[in-house]
Amino acid sequence: MCAIHFGQWAPITSLAIFDLLLPLSSIMASTIPDDDRDELLLSCRYGDLEDVQAFVAKYGSDALPSVRDDNQNTILHMVSANGHLDALNYLLPLVPKSLLSAQNSAGSTPLHWAALNAHLEVAKVLVEYSDGPGIDLIDIKNLAGHSPLAEAEFSGWDEGAKYFVGVMNLDTEQADKGVGDGDAVLDAGQQIEVEIEDAEGQIAKIKIGGNESETNASSSTAA
Incomplete structure (x- = not known):
């Protein structure tokens, strides 16, 4: 009688299968x-x-x-x-x-x-x-030097500008005026002034709130 010897096979685990399948998603995305x-x-x-x-x-x-x-x-x-x-x-x-x-x-x-x-x-x-970046999104500037807040104000979208100001972290000066604690929302009739700098160093002083918003461009340039 002859003996039959079977070779040893390594078991295929679920982790090994996952490792094999993982690169497939990258390949599919590129094709x-x-x-x-x-x-x-x-x-x-x-x-x-x-x-x-x-x-x-x-x-x-x-x-x-x-x-x-x-x-x-x-x-x-x-x-x-x-x-x-x-x-x-x-x-x-x-x-x-x-x-x-x-x-x-x-x-x-x-x-x-x-x-x-x-x-x-x-x-x-x-x-x-x-799970997103949160209020940091409001600070990102495009190549024109505009943040989303600046875009809202320059386009006359006062409602959006007030929302952005209400949730973003303002500097100490604005915080002393009662806004900018990260969760603040502007009250009806409340008005604050925000300075927005573009890519060329031009400063726009913007008043948000109250009955209307006002934008005044300044010729000052950043150092």
């Missing part, structure tokens, strides 16, 4: 057809949530952060610029928090675009998202 990327951006622009969900079902959420247009706008830029709250709320848990502060070729973030287009509820979701 998405351009047409599908463009369709996703358009779906985000027009708020077609079902089409966005179909993209995720096909390629997985790992593919979402890599999708940008020629101006480096992300999917969050698209939904924020056009005020699509349902799509934004769907996407935020699926993307890394760094995408909230991602800047396009002009240096603008999704919050800049929400401010430019006066989408208050979108701005609130971006700033108050629990």
